[in-house]
Amino acid sequence: MSNSSSRYWQRNKRYLLILLILWFVVSYGFGILLAPLLDHIRVGGFKLGFWFAQQGSIYAFVAIIFVYVYLMNKLDKSYTEEDGA
Amino acid sequence: MDVQTWTYIIVGINFPIYIGIAIWSKAGSTGEFYVAGGGVHPLANGMATAADWMSAASFISMAGLISFMGYDGAVYLMGWTGGYVLLALLLAPYLRKFGKFTVPDFIGDRYYSNLARTVAVVCALFVSFTYVSGQMRGVGVVFSRFLEVEINTGIFIGMGIVFFYAVMGGMKGITYTQVAQYCVLIFAFMVPVFFISIQLTGQFLPQLGFGAQLSDSGNYLLDHLDGLHEQLGFTAYTDGSKSMQDVFFITAALMIGTAGLPHVIVRFFTVPRVKDARLSAGYALVFIAILYTTAPALAAFARTNLIHTVSDKSYQDMPEWFTKWEHTGLIQFEDKNQDGTIQYVANPEQNELIIDRDIMVLANPEIAQLPNWVIALVAAGGLAAALSTAAGLLLVISTAVSHDLIKKQINPTISEKGELMVARTAAAFAVVVAGYFGINPPDFVAAVVALAFGLAAASFFPAIVLGIFYSRMNKEGAITGMVVGLISMLLYILKFKFGFLGGGGPEDWWFGISPEGFGTVAMIINFVVAMVVSRVTPPPPPHIKEMIANIRRP
Numbered sequence: 001m002s003n004s005s006s007r008y009w010q011r012n013k014r015y016l017l018i019l020l021i022l023w024f025v026v027s028y029g030f031g032i033l034l035a036p037l038l039d040h041i042r043v044g045g046f047k048l049g050f051w052f053a054q055q056g057s058i059y060a061f062v063a064i065i066f067v068y069v070y071l072m073n074k075l076d077k078s079y080t081e082e083d084g085a
Numbered sequence: 086m087d088v089q090t091w092t093y094i095i096v097g098i099n100f101p102i103y104i105g106i107a108i109w110s111k112a113g114s115t116g117e118f119y120v121a122g123g124g125v126h127p128l129a130n131g132m133a134t135a136a137d138w139m140s141a142a143s144f145i146s147m148a149g150l151i152s153f154m155g156y157d158g159a160v161y162l163m164g165w166t167g168g169y170v171l172l173a174l175l176l177a178p179y180l181r182k183f184g185k186f187t188v189p190d191f192i193g194d195r196y197y198s199n200l201a202r203t204v205a206v207v208c209a210l211f212v213s214f215t216y217v218s219g220q221m222r223g224v225g226v227v228f229s230r231f232l233e234v235e236i237n238t239g240i241f242i243g244m245g246i247v248f249f250y251a252v253m254g255g256m257k258g259i260t261y262t263q264v265a266q267y268c269v270l271i272f273a274f275m276v277p278v279f280f281i282s283i284q285l286t287g288q289f290l291p292q293l294g295f296g297a298q299l300s301d302s303g304n305y306l307l308d309h310l311d312g313l314h315e316q317l318g319f320t321a322y323t324d325g326s327k328s329m330q331d332v333f334f335i336t337a338a339l340m341i342g343t344a345g346l347p348h349v350i351v352r353f354f355t356v357p358r359v360k361d362a363r364l365s366a367g368y369a370l371v372f373i374a375i376l377y378t379t380a381p382a383l384a385a386f387a388r389t390n391l392i393h394t395v396s397d398k399s400y401q402d403m404p405e406w407f408t409k410w411e412h413t414g415l416i417q418f419e420d421k422n423q424d425g426t427i428q429y430v431a432n433p434e435q436n437e438l439i440i441d442r443d444i445m446v447l448a449n450p451e452i453a454q455l456p457n458w459v460i461a462l463v464a465a466g467g468l469a470a471a472l473s474t475a476a477g478l479l480l481v482i483s484t485a486v487s488h489d490l491i492k493k494q495i496n497p498t499i500s501e502k503g504e505l506m507v508a509r510t511a512a513a514f515a516v517v518v519a520g521y522f523g524i525n526p527p528d529f530v531a532a533v534v535a536l537a538f539g540l541a542a543a544s545f546f547p548a549i550v551l552g553i554f555y556s557r558m559n560k561e562g563a564i565t566g567m568v569v570g571l572i573s574m575l576l577y578i579l580k581f582k583f584g585f586l587g588g589g590g591p592e593d594w595w596f597g598i599s600p601e602g603f604g605t606v607a608m609i610i611n612f613v614v615a616m617v618v619s620r621v622t623p624p625p626p627p628h629i630k631e632m633i634a635n636i637r638r639p
Contacts, residue, residue, distance in 0.1 A: 009637050016174055023170045027163045032333050035156075039323070045296035045305030050323045053159035054151075054381040055292060058166045058374050065173045065367040072178075073360055076639040 008079045015071050019064050026052065026060040089233065091461035099465050100246060102265055103472070107250030107258040115504050118255030119186040119484050120354040125260055127361040131368025133260045134352045136267035136473035138165075138343075138369070139376060140216075141223025144270060144470035149445030152384035152391075155314075156325030160332055164339025166370060166377050171344040171546075173366030177353040179553045181362035182636040186354060187481075188347045188545060189489040195552040196560040197629060199494055204567050206489045208544045209347045213478045213485075214518070215537040216348075220475035221523025226443075227467040237524050243472065244520040251476045251483075252512045256355060259476045266469035271375060273466025277450045277459050278379055281386045284453060291382035310385055313392050318431035322388065334602030341608055342538030345546035348477040351484070359639055387445045390452050395438060396429045403427075406451035415441035475519065483512035536578050539604030543570035547611040555616075556633045562619025570611030577603045 030038060035049030043051060112118040125133070143165070151158030183191055189209060193202025221240055228239025250258045282294035286306060298305050304312075311321040320326045327335075343349065352369075353362045394404070400418065410416040417439040418427060429438045447467070450460045487508035492499055499507070544567045551558040551566075579585040581593070581600045591599070598606060 005634065005638055008639070012637075019174060020170075023167065027167050027336065028333060031159060031163055032329060032336065043296070045298065045307050047307075047323055050156055050307075051296070053156060054162055055295070055378055057163050058378050061166050061170050062367070062370050062374055064170055065363075065370055068174055069360075069363045069367050072363060072639075076360060079639060 004079060008075065011075055012072070015068060015075075019068055023061065023064055027057040031057045086457060088457045088460050091458045092464050095458070095461045095465045096468065099269060099469070103246065103262045104249055106261045106265060107254040110254050110257045110261045112253070112255035112257045112505075115488075115501055115508065116186075117257045118505055118508050119488060120351070121255075121257040121260045123184075123355060124357055125355040127356050127365035128368055129260065129264050130352060130356050130361075130365040132267040132372055133263035133355075134349065134365065134369035135372035136263040136270065136469070137352060137477040138349055138373060138474070139270065139470055140474035141220055141227075141467060141471035143376065143380075144274060145223060145227070145443050145446050145467050148380040148383045148387065148449075149442030150384075151381055152388040152445050153442055154325065155320065155322040157327045157332065158381060158384060159325075160327075160335040160339065162377055162381060164336045165343055166373060167336070167340040168343025169366055169370040169373070171340065172349070172353070173363055173370075175550055175553070176344060176350060177362040177366050178359045179636045180350060180549070181353050181356065182359050182638075183632075184354070186351075186488055187484050188350050188549070189485060190493075191552065192545075192548055192563070193489070193493065195629065195632065196548075196563045197626065198560040198564065201548075201560055201564050201567075202489060202493065204564060204571075205545070205548075206485050208540055208567075208571070209481055209485045209489075212346065212537045212541055213348060213481045214515075214522075217475055217478040217482070217515070217519040218522030220471045220478065221519045223471040224468060224475070225523055227447075227464055227471065240520055240523045243468075243475070243523075244516050247472055247475050247479065248513065248516045251479045251516065252509050255508070255512075256351075256480055259473075259480055260355060262476070263473045266473040267372060269469040270466040270473075271372070273462045273469070274376055275379060276462060277453070277455055278383045278386070280455050280459070281390070281449070281453045282382065285386055285389065291379050291386070295382035295385060306385060306389065310389050313389070313396075317392070317396065317429065322385065328597050330597055331599050331602055334598045334605045338542050338602050338604030338608075339538055341542040341546050342604055343541075345541035345544070345549070346538075347485075347541075347545065348474075348481045350545075350549075351481060352477075383449070384445070387449050387452065390449075391440070391445070392429065394452060395427045397426055399426050401425065404451075406448050409451075410444055410448055415444045479512055479515045479519065482515040483508050486511040536574070536582075539574045539578065539600075539607060540571060542604035543567075543574040543607035543611055547608055547615060551612070551615055553633070553636065555619075556630055557619060557624055558615065559619050559622055559625045561622040562615040562617075565618045566611040566615030569614045570607045573610050574604060574607040577607070 030049065031053035035053055038049035038052065039047040041048040116122050147161055150161065180191060185191065189202050189205035192205040193199060221243060224243030225236040225240040228234055228242060229236040250262050278291045279289060282288055282291040285299060286294040286297040287300045288294035288297045299309055307323055311323055314320065314322050356362050356365050400420065407416060411418065419437050421437050427438055428435055430436050447463065450463060487504055491507050492504050547570065548563050548567050551563065576586065578600050581589055
């Protein structure tokens with residue numbers, strides 16, 4: 001693997017790690033494991049844990065994918081520039 | 086105009102559109118038949134994926150299920166959306182870069198083994214057939230209810246339509262009909278909910294109405310619903326009754342199963358570039374999230390409306406829809422204490438009303454007294470949801486046969502024309518088999534759906550992820566992993582769903598994990614076995630390492 005390819009792959013893996021931690025926290029964390037605790041906090045008519053389980057986690061999933069799309073498009077661009085040079 | 090006329094008009098406009106699209110996008114080559122020539126715009130692929138993914142179950146049953154499960158319904162909401170994060174981050178871009186036609190293609194090539202390919206084909210066939218029989222049944226139910234024909238007649242009509250565009254158009258035909266079907270189904274799902282949200286809470290957006298105050302009393306909807314539940318002896322709506330670890334494991338099994346389902350994965354082979362695969366996974370989730378964030382709101386609205394309408398009310402005063410659904414057997418009332426009023430309570434000794442979850446969506450517009458055209462729209466939406474998913478599954482089945490079995494293993498010298506012919510024949514055959522299961526549903530359908538997700542989670546997901554992220558993974562590891570994962574999943578289901586091997590009830594579940602959630606455990610078993618076996622067997626040959634390096638580059 002060339003130097004730039006391996007840098008590209010390392011960077012990709014770091015993005016994945018961070019985003020998957022976020023993915024875990026909003027769903028399994030806030031929506032399930034911490035839900036009984038968060039239910040003591042209220043936002044409008046929602047208990048917060050319940051909101052994460054039935055609404056918030058889904059919004060977060062969408063955001064996570066688009067952040068990844070953005071980061072990777074940027075990374076792809078710098079990779080092709082570096083590789084071309 | 087009455088509901089029936091409206092239904093004929095709306096369904097009558099939709100079907101020629103689907104067929105017209107199929108004729109316009111007829112597949113001319115195997116590339117077009119399998120992956121639509123790889124030229125689908127990411128936005129169109131996102132819509133098609135959403136329609137492909139959201140089945141009759143998502144459209145008709147899910148909101149009803151949630152409405153009876155309360156908080157626990159989150160397993161479906163998170164489970165059936167969170168898998169797209171895994172798809173977009175861990176699978177779709179690399180599989181697109183690999184750039185063949187099917188999931189068994191990847192498994193077979195990456196693990197340089199036709200045995201691995203065959204295991205993958207068997208899994209793909211099993212998962213898809215399980216799923217598709219449920220879809221044909223859904224088509225039959227919707228037809229029979231709204232067009233007042235026999236369920237079986239409904240299934241025949243559905244088979245005819247799917248036959249036409251899946252067999253003729255292949256992936257290309259399916260993709261563009263699915264785009265149209267997505268539009269129909271999402272419109273049909275949302276319109277009644279907007280109405281109901283405004284009626285109950287004065288909020289236009291159901292996602293906001295869900296957490297808003299009721300227009301009549303000023304109490305928050307969810308507090309009011311929790312109160313009603315308490316009065317009638319049910320667990321509070323926002324609490325749920327499953328154990329925390331079971332919720333955790335079921336959610337995980339559904340997420341990972343979603344990411345491992347071949348008919349979803351194959352959609353990402355149809356876009357032109359790697360970056361399009363990532364982007365279209367994002368679009369797909371947006372389109373899915375529109376329905377999936379609305380469904381829990383609808384569930385809460387419908388639950389409130391239902392309790393208000395029936396609880397402690399006189400049977401004589403029940404509205405027309407109540408008796409209409411009683412005829413279908415989906416509502417059953419037995420006046421146990423002979424007082425002429427309906428007691429709808431948690432205690433099974435005193436409860437007098439049994440409600441099928443499916444009518445929560447189908448009858449919802451009637452319960453909320455919405456105009457007839459809205460009711461007809463829901464019928465068209467249900468049909469679109471069932472037909473689009475059925476078509477996607479049938480394509481996976483036909484591809485598995487013509488490409489992965491015939492072309493790759495039995496007769497590699499088959500001509501392009503011959504292969505296309507086999508693909509069409511296999512699709513036609515699959516339609517007939519699916520129709521048969523729709524007409525004679527095996528009574529274990531509900532049990533095998535859990536199995537379908539479990540199998541996808543226990544077999545495909547680890548094999549693909551390890552294939553991409555762990556270059557040392559060899560064929561010995563991957564095959565043993567898949568086989569052991571599959572077998573452990575099968576045994577657990579056989580034991581706890583079918584009563585073999587001594588059977589057992591919820592108290593015997595390992596660590597309190599239900600069969601629905603066991604896919605997560607089977608997946609972990611697969612990962613562990615694969616890693617251990619690959620350590621003690623020879624590494625993959627050099628050309629595989631090159632292939633992996635290549636799919637990792639953009």
